[in-house]
Amino acid sequence: MLPSDRFDLFAPDAIDDPYPLYASLRAHAPVHEIPDTEVFAVTSWKLVEEALVRHQDFSANLTGMLVIGAHGRPQLLDLAGLNTFTDSIANADEPDHAVHRAIVQPAFAAELVGALEPELRPRARARIAGFVAQGGGDFAREVSEWIPTWATARVAGLPFEDFEKLQLWGMTGGDLLAANIPVARLEELSAQTLAMGHYLERLLERALARAQRGEGAGDAMADRLARAVLAGRLPQRHALGILVVLLGAGIESTASLIGSAVWRLAERPDLEARLRGDPTLVPAFVEEVVRLESPFRFHYRVVARDCELGGVALRSAQRLMLFWSAANRDESVFERPDEIDLQRRFPRHHMGFGRGIHFCVGAPLARLEARVAIEELLAATVRIELDPARPPRWIQSLFVRRPAELTLRVSL
Numbered sequence: 001m002l003p004s005d006r007f008d009l010f011a012p013d014a015i016d017d018p019y020p021l022y023a024s025l026r027a028h029a030p031v032h033e034i035p036d037t038e039v040f041a042v043t044s045w046k047l048v049e050e051a052l053v054r055h056q057d058f059s060a061n062l063t064g065m066l067v068i069g070a071h072g073r074p075q076l077l078d079l080a081g082l083n084t085f086t087d088s089i090a091n092a093d094e095p096d097h098a099v100h101r102a103i104v105q106p107a108f109a110a111e112l113v114g115a116l117e118p119e120l121r122p123r124a125r126a127r128i129a130g131f132v133a134q135g136g137g138d139f140a141r142e143v144s145e146w147i148p149t150w151a152t153a154r155v156a157g158l159p160f161e162d163f164e165k166l167q168l169w170g171m172t173g174g175d176l177l178a179a180n181i182p183v184a185r186l187e188e189l190s191a192q193t194l195a196m197g198h199y200l201e202r203l204l205e206r207a208l209a210r211a212q213r214g215e216g217a218g219d220a221m222a223d224r225l226a227r228a229v230l231a232g233r234l235p236q237r238h239a240l241g242i243l244v245v246l247l248g249a250g251i252e253s254t255a256s257l258i259g260s261a262v263w264r265l266a267e268r269p270d271l272e273a274r275l276r277g278d279p280t281l282v283p284a285f286v287e288e289v290v291r292l293e294s295p296f297r298f299h300y301r302v303v304a305r306d307c308e309l310g311g312v313a314l315r316s317a318q319r320l321m322l323f324w325s326a327a328n329r330d331e332s333v334f335e336r337p338d339e340i341d342l343q344r345r346f347p348r349h350h351m352g353f354g355r356g357i358h359f360c361v362g363a364p365l366a367r368l369e370a371r372v373a374i375e376e377l378l379a380a381t382v383r384i385e386l387d388p389a390r391p392p393r394w395i396q397s398l399f400v401r402r403p404a405e406l407t408l409r410v411s412l
Contacts, residue, residue: 007032009041009398010074010180016394018297019338022326031312037076039066039319040312041298043326045333045351047310051301051322052356057309058301059093060358062086064319065300066179066398067186074179076319077186088241090249090299090358097357100242103228105361107155107221113364116154117372123150124369125376132380132410136387140259140406143377145171147369148254155365156246157220158203169196170251174296178397200243204236221246246362249296254366256295256402257286258373263406264289264340265374266386271340276378284342286370290352292340294325297401299354324351325401383411 007025008014014021022043025032030044042048051058062079063086069075079086087093089100106112124147131142149167153160169192175181176189207226225239265272275281301320308314328350329337353360360366377384386392390407 007041009034010068012396015180015396015398018325019329022323022329023331026326026330031310033312034066034074037066037074038315038317039074039076039321040309040314041321041323041326042309043323044310045327045330048322048324048327048351049355051309051320052358054307054309055094055357057304057307058320059304060091060097060299061093061302062091062300063302065177066321068180088238089245089361091245092238094357096238099233100238101357101361103224103234104221104242104246107219107224108361108364110364112219113368116151116365117368119154120147120151120368121372121376123147124372125380128373128376128380132412136384136408136410138405139262139408140255140403143373144259144262144403144406145251145255147258147373148251148366151254151365151369152247152250155221155250156243157207157218157222158247162199165199166247167251168192169199170247171255174248174252174395174397174400174402177399180396180398196247197240197244200247201240204240204243208236249360250362250365252400252402253295253360254362254369256293256400257290257366257370259403259406260293260295260401261286261289261370261374262377262384262408263386263392263403264293266384266406266408268340269383269385272378272384274342275374279375279378281342282371282374283367284344284347285340285374286367287347287350287352288340288342288344289370291328291334291350292338293401294328294350294352295401297325297399298323299358324354327351381410381412385409385411 007021007029025041025043030047032041034041042051064076064078066074067077089104092100127143127146131137145167149163149170153166158166172192176193203222207222208229211226211230225242228234229236229239275285298321301322303314303316303318305316331337353363387407387409392403393405395402395404
C-alpha cells in the first residue's frame with residue numbers, strides 16, 4: 001500500500017491537471033480516504049458505477065462537504081439541519097427523486113430542446129460576432145458564460161433584465177462545493193446563496209399566484225413547478241430547491257463544457273481543421289470533451305449504513321466522492337483514454353453527465369448549447385488560437401473543471 005500523502009488532491013498542480021493523479025489513484029487506491037476527513041475518493045469506473053446502483057448503502061443527499069479548515073487541511077463541513085436544499089433532484093433519494101425527475105425532465109424533452117435552437121442560434125451568433133469583431137478576448141467570460149445564462153433563464157422562466165445577477169449566481173454556485181476554499185470564504189458565498197434563494201423564492205411565489213389564477217400554463221420551469229405544488233405532487237421547499245439546483249448547475253457546467261471545448265480546439269489546429277472540414281463531427285467532439293474534461297469532477301454520496309466498497313470498510317455517515325472525471329479516463333473501459341477519438345463506437349458511453357437514475361436531466365440542452373457555440377465560432381472565423389501572452393487559467397476548484405480565463409485571438 002502506498003502512503004496516503006502521496007495522493008494530494010488539493011495540490012495546485014492536481015487542481016490544474018488532475019489526470020496523472022487520477023490514474024495513480026485508479027491503479028493503487030481506487031477507494032482512497034482523504035486523511036483525517038472520513039471522506040473517500042472513488043476513482044475507477046467499476047466502483048463508481050457500483051456505488052451508483054447501491055441506493056440502500058449510499059445516499060445522494062448532500063449533507064456534508066469538504067472545506068479547508070483553520071489549520072490549512074481539508075475537513076468535513078456538516079450541512080445536516082441547514083436549509084441548503086440538500087435533498088432536491090440531484091441530491092434526492094427515492095422516492096422523492098423519481099417525483100422530482102418526472103416533473104422536471106419533460107422540460108428537456110427532445111422536441112422542446114430542439115424547438116429552442118431557432119431562438120438560441122441567432123443570439124449565440126450575435127454574441128460571437130461581437131467577440132470576433134473585437135479580434136477576440138476572454139472567450140470564457142464573454143461567450144462561454146453568456147450562452148448558458150441565456151438558455152437557463154429561458155428554460156426556467158427567469159427575467160432577462162436580471163441577466164447579470166443570474167450570471168453571477170450561476171458562475172459562483174460551484175464555489176460552494178470547491179472543497180479547497182477556506183471556511184472564511186463560505187461567509188461570502190453563503191450571502192450570495194441566500195440572496196439567490198430569496199430571489200428564486202419570490203419568482204416561485206409569482207408563478208404560484210399565476211397558477212392559482214389559472215394562468216402560467218407554459219413550459220417555463222417555474223410554472224411547471226408551481227403547478228406541481230398546487231396539485232400536491234411537490235412540497236414548495238422542494239420546488240425552490242429544484243430552481244436553485246437548475247440555476248447553479250445549468251449555467252456553470254455548460255460554461256465549463258463550452259470553454260473546455262474551445263480550449264481544446266484552440267490548442268489543436270489539426271482538430272480545428274478537421275471540424276471545419278466536417279461539421280457533422282461536432283456532436284462527437286462535444287461528447288469527447290464531456291468525457292475528458294467533465295464539468296463536475298465528482299459528486300458526493302453519504303454512507304447510509306456500515307458496508308464496504310472495493311474491499312474498503314465504510315461506516316455509516318462517512319462520505320464518498322464519486323469522481324466522474326477519473327472514471328471517464330479508466331484504461332479498462334476506454335482505448336486511448338486520454339485522447340480525443342471522434343470515431344468511438346459508443347460516443348455517449350461516459351459519466352460526464354453522471355450516470356444511472358441521477359443522469360443529468362439537462363444534458364440535451366447542454367449538448368445543444370455546446371454544439372451551437374462551436375458551430376457558430378467556426379463559421380465566424382478561419383482560425384482561432386490561444387493568446388500566448390495570456391495562457392488559459394483554470395478555476396481553482398476541486399469540484400468544477402472550468403476555464404476561468406480563455407483568451408483567444410481570432411482570424412477572419
